Amino acid sequence: MGVQRDIVRFNVGGRIFETTATTLANAGRNSYFGAMFDENWDLIVEDQSKEHFIDRNPDCFSILLDLLRTGEIYLTSNVPEKLLYREALFYGLLDHVRTAKWGSFDGNRLRLSRSVNGRAPGDGTAIRAGPDGGCCVAHGSMVHVYDWMLEEHSPINLDYQRVNDAGWINPDRLVVSACERLGRGDGGMGLFSTSAGELRYKFHVSHENQVKSYTAGALSFSSDYKIYSSCKGRSNEYGIGVWDQNTGQQVDFFYEPPGWSLGDADKLQWLNGTSCLLVSTLFPRKDNCYISLLDFRAKKMVWAWSDIGTPIIDERISDERRVRDAIAMEDTSSICVVNEFEDLGFMDLRSRVGSVRWSSRSRLMKGKMPDEPCYPKLALHEGQLFSSMNDSISVFCGADWVLTSRLRRSYGGSICDFSIGGDRLFALHSEENVFDIWEAPPPPIMSS
């Protein structure tokens, strides 16, 4: 064994660390260590006994050095998370930390990692996961934005216009849809910078070449960079507006046919496989449920289902058959719906006449409803179906959608909304303004 040539010696805030150039190379060129050992700086170790002094916190350095060695991160009790993030930012290693912090998303391996308290109780409208692990919470006329370190940024304040929905375009750009206030001609949809909390662009709707004020509702984004929003105009211009994400221009408008509902929709979902948009308007926003599939290229409604005319025998049965949320499955051949007792039902998109095939799963819930119930919501992520009900979220898997996990925490009241993205699940509670972050831990040490 010869003398190992690539040993590097650091003196960080008084503590000596020894490592190798190979380990430091894991930091990449675009980091403190990458720059330091670039040939420009002549710091290539000639004299192995030479120390490189760094005037930083040695405890954090030790954790980050370990991160470079193993790709894993273990906080010690004397290092708060935030301190580590700050140090990582200094060295240019923040991305390494984010990658090491949690594993890839799996509904059956989720652990509660944190709860974040908001400012005011109740009334949360929506929570939306961002692409990089951050999230935003719409709340009255405000949208609070958190990055992946769960640092809160300047909130987006819409001057008393109620926020209906929000959606991420990228980690720095958020689209917010808001109600129009009577007589003010505002409302609609805007693009905000999340780092500055400022309005960058306002999306317009025009009918017959005239710009009209409108209320924007549910949002959806497509893979070909379009934004879809349900819109309610002042003079019955109801329907779905379409904008181009790059130019911000309105490119299409699907008018609501008579006797149907599009402009009031609760939920829009873009289906990649079929290039269609699923539009769901649900009770109690309307007296009936309207679910339809719009093909924008052919400009027609290619599939529709409504519960109008379903015989109401008595009140109870009608509630049992009432769809509270709907979601198109990932194979886009069927739609999953849920009633207020968290019974799942399925509809076939390939047959012209839709009818719900209910799989009565949990009649147990009947009679056990809390005083202020939150109706179920559905989400899908890589073949796993998530459904929120009261204060817990159920995870269903497999061809028959068997319940495999339940996420529950007895604090904050019912879950009024939840969202999955950036390898995290965010759940917003209705009683206290608090939201939970669920993450899958990094894979076990002995995993193959």
Added chain:
Amino acid sequence: MSAQKKRNFQIEAFKHRVVVDPKYAEKTWKILEHAIHEIYNHNASGLSFEELYRNAYNMVLHKYGEKLYSGLVATLTSHLKEIAKSVEAAQGPSFLEELERKWTDHNKALQMIRDILMYMDRTFIPSTHKTPVNELGLNLWRDNIIHSSKIQTRLQSTLLELVQRERSGEVINRGLMRNITKMLADVGYVVYQEDFEKPFIEVSADFYRGESQQYIDCCDCGEYLKKAEKRLNEEIERVSHYLDLKTEAKITNVVEKEMIESHMQRLVHMENSGLVKMLVDDKFDDLGRMYSLFRRVQTGLTLVRDVMTSHIREAGKQLVTDPERLKDPVDFVQRLLDEKDKHDKIISVAFNNDKTFQNALNSSFEYFINLNPRSPEFISLFVDDKLRKGLKGVSEEDVETVLDKVMMLFRYLQEKDVFEKYYKQHLAKRLLSGKTVSDDAERSLIVKLKTECGYQFTSKLEGMFTDMKTSQDTMQGFYAAMGGELADGPTLVVQVLTTGSWPTQSSTPCNLPPEILGVCEKFKNYYLGTHSGRRLSWQTNMGNADLKVTFGKGQKHELNVSTYQMCILMLFNNADQQSYKEIEQATEIPTPDLKRCLQSLACAKGRNVLRKEPMSKDIGEDDIFFFNDKFTSKFYKVKIGTVVAQKESEPEKLETRQRVEEDRKPQIEAAIVRIMKARRVLDHNNIVTEVTKQLQSRFLPNPIIIKKRIESLIEREFLERDKEDRKLYRYLA
């Protein structure tokens, strides 16, 4: 409220203690500024990376990011102004070298500066939407160096001058050129375009405009093309050596436009060296060059193709209408084939087997072959010649090649039915005289015709072959049945031909000599005995005979003669002298045939087995013929040919023509009826179009004749005119 007050108080106390040195920012920046100077002065070894990184970090952390950034901009700018001065001061050729050196330095310095300021680049710059350090350095380089008033035009003219020097044959430093153009592209593609590419393209266009004018005035077409090709390749090579790849399309476009497109017409039509001359002289290299250059220009190939087409048409027209050529049909067709081979080769060697050129060639041939109405006959004669003797000792593959070529010419014919007529006649002669060289070749051609034109076209031809075969069997049967009965008499070979399959003219048979008549009768009885319900009639005009003759000095010869000639010669068995009248009376051979036969028996030198008085070339009605005792020949077998015109004489031609026209009538009528049966109602013009379409594989029907056939069909109540619209016809079922 009280809690808040307490906190305020605490903060005040705290603030007092940590108040930062008011000059802190200034001091820190000085350190960094000094470092940047050192970096530009190649003196970085004394710098501490850790210290500089930490200082930059602290400035951002303590909200002095703005100061740091603006300081950076100012420092970089001042350094670049220095650099600009030193580049400006560089004289002559060292200008570009100095620029290149400084550019390398700047890039290295920029990387190091960005390393120190990494934290600012990562946090302060994105949140304030400022330009990142690296991009900033490039922008400042662009504004202070490349766009400096003293450098911009000088740089441009230096680069263009170098290119120009290389074009005139000098060797330049390509590596340097490449680094400089790459610098322009790195700073921004727009800079490369505006400061180099655009002027480069303009100057090149001027240059090539001048040069091409010079060349075209003093070079011939081939030479000019060589020069143009060389220039084009040079430019492509130049791009690969030191220009941006996107420039290739633009510069080649310039060369194409100035050197080719502008002079296209003149080049192609250049006298004594243009396209026609190249085609005539088989200049494959020049033609190939012309093709590959002209294809780069939008209408280039169209021009080449058009000129080639009109040349081929003109040359072809001369060939087929030259009265000299009409004398020898075989040579005529051979010349057509040679012409086709020549141009096929040109297209495959020089024109990349371009389909559009092949089509042009085909349509040209179609055009001029049909200019001569005798083309179908000549092609058939060519085949006849080949199948009679031309293919003797030729390998099977070569036979196929010849036949394929003939088929190709056949495809060009519009009047395929005329060809069929002639082909049938010629085939009949070949079969009956047993002159065909190879049965396989014959059949192969029939198969080809069949694939080309369908079963109908060849059914009769095939029938002829069947007859030949059947006749052989019949003869065997006949001799077996007769046994010894015929031992002494002459040997008879009969070919039984189906009426209709053969191009026979009904002719009155001549009087056969009694020796033959006996055998004939026996055969007739035999044949009718085995086949009931048939009728046999003798085609004495088509047969031939071998006669054994003993002449005056006892020399014996075998004469091969036609049936008519045999009848005449047999008369001389009993008498040495016969007058024309006597012969005519005895044989009843039709007059023109008789005259021809006598001419060939009495007037052909070396074959004159008869002698006539008076001695003359032509046969008169008062001539007297004698058996020529003194006939000699070094051969035992003597073939007495009939004087036959191989090519048709004028009246025969008219007759064939008439027969063809007659045959077309039912075909046209059938086509009309087929169409009307499907359409029920149709107007005149559409009928003509459809009939023409249906029949064009066989011939091009004349619209006037179609009209006549329609009228005839109306008369016969197959069709009627619409009562209101006279142009409409109705089908009457």
